[in-house]
Structure formats: C-alpha cells, structure tokens
Amino acid sequence: MNPMRALRQYQKVNSHAQISEASPHRLIQMLMEGALDRMAQAKGALSRNDLPQKALLITKAIDIITGLRQGLDEEKAEDKDAMQQLDSLYEYMTVRLTQANAANDPELIDEVARLLITVKSGWDAIAPQ
Template structure:
C-alpha cells in the first residue's frame, strides 16, 4: 500500500472522529483550522506553479469562511452589532480570496489568513462555562 495514501486515509478517519465527537465550539475551531490549512495549501500550490490546485484550495477556504458566516445568528447574540461586523469581515475575507485567486496574489492570501487567525484567537479564548450549551 502506498504510504501517502495510507496517511491520507488515516487523516480522513481521524478528522471524521474529531468532528463526530466535537462540541459546536470545537466545530467552529475545526472549520477555522481547515480554512487556514487550505490557504497554506493554496500558497504552496501557487509557489509550485500549480494554478489549478491553488484555485481548488482557495475555493475550499472561501467555502469554509462562507460556512462560518452562515453559522452566525444575530438573534441569539447579546451584541447584534458585533455579529454584523463579523459577518462583514467574513464577506470581505471571501472577496479577498476570490481576488487572490484571480491575481495569483500570495499577499492577499496572507492578509486573509492573518484576519482569520485573529478571529480564531478570539474564539479560542472563549471559555465554555460549566453548564453552557456545548
């Protein structure tokens, strides 16, 4: 058996196990991690001149950010304005990824990655209190 194929299969099974056991908070973390991974893969593909792979990975990163945006619910928030600002940031990030894809611009990918890292750091800092909905 091809060792790389075996590794990918293991990673796939491990990912499915993490997702099936994850709290909603952890699922958002996994999505953000996945978006950052896809952006890194897109930059690697761009550096190799693999434009098709770069486009595929940026498309997946954009889909993840769209999923994060779709998961926002201002009605359940104490700060509706914050949710609207976060939604606007996600729209901006998605647009920048499309622009980065169009122009093969690694700096734009880095910009979006930095923004997502900032959002993820805030999300990671949220402590789920005992008894809170998970």
C-alpha cells in the first residue's frame, strides 16, 4: 500500500470524525482554517508553476468562503449591519481570489488570507454558545 495514500485516507477519516463531533462554532473555525490552508497550498503550487493545482486550490478556497457566506443567517443576527458587512467582505474575498487565479498573483492571495485571518481571530475570540 502506498504510504501517502494511507496517510490521506487516515486524514480523511480523522477529519470526518472531527466534523461529526464539532460544534457549529468549531465547524466555522474548521472552514476558515480549510480556506487558509487551500490559499497557502495554492501559493505553493504557484511557486512551483503548477497552474492546474493552483487553480484547483483557489477554487476550493472560493467554495469554502462561498459556504461561509451562505451560512450567514440574517434572521439570527443581532447586528444586521455587521452581517451585511461580513457578507460584502466574503464577496470581496471571492472576487479577489478569482482575480488572483486569473493573474497568478500571490499578493492577492495574501490579501485575502490576511482578511480571513482577521475575521477568524474575531471568531476565535467568541466563546461557543
């Protein structure tokens, strides 16, 4: 058996276990971590000039951010303006990642990563309900 394949399979099973046991708060953290990981991996692929892999990873990051955006629940929001700002920020991130993908621009990936790290640090500071 291929050890890398075994490792990927273990990671897949392990991540499924973590997801099934995670609180909604932790799931959001895991999604943000996943998006940041994909952006870092995309930058690595870009530095290796592996453009198909870069495109795949940026698309995965966009999909995760889109999922975070779709998960915003205006009905439950105490601050509707803050919710709208976060929605707009997620939209901006997806536009910038699309531009980064088209232009092969690591600076744009870094910009989005910094924005998401800022959002994540605020989320991390909120204790789970």
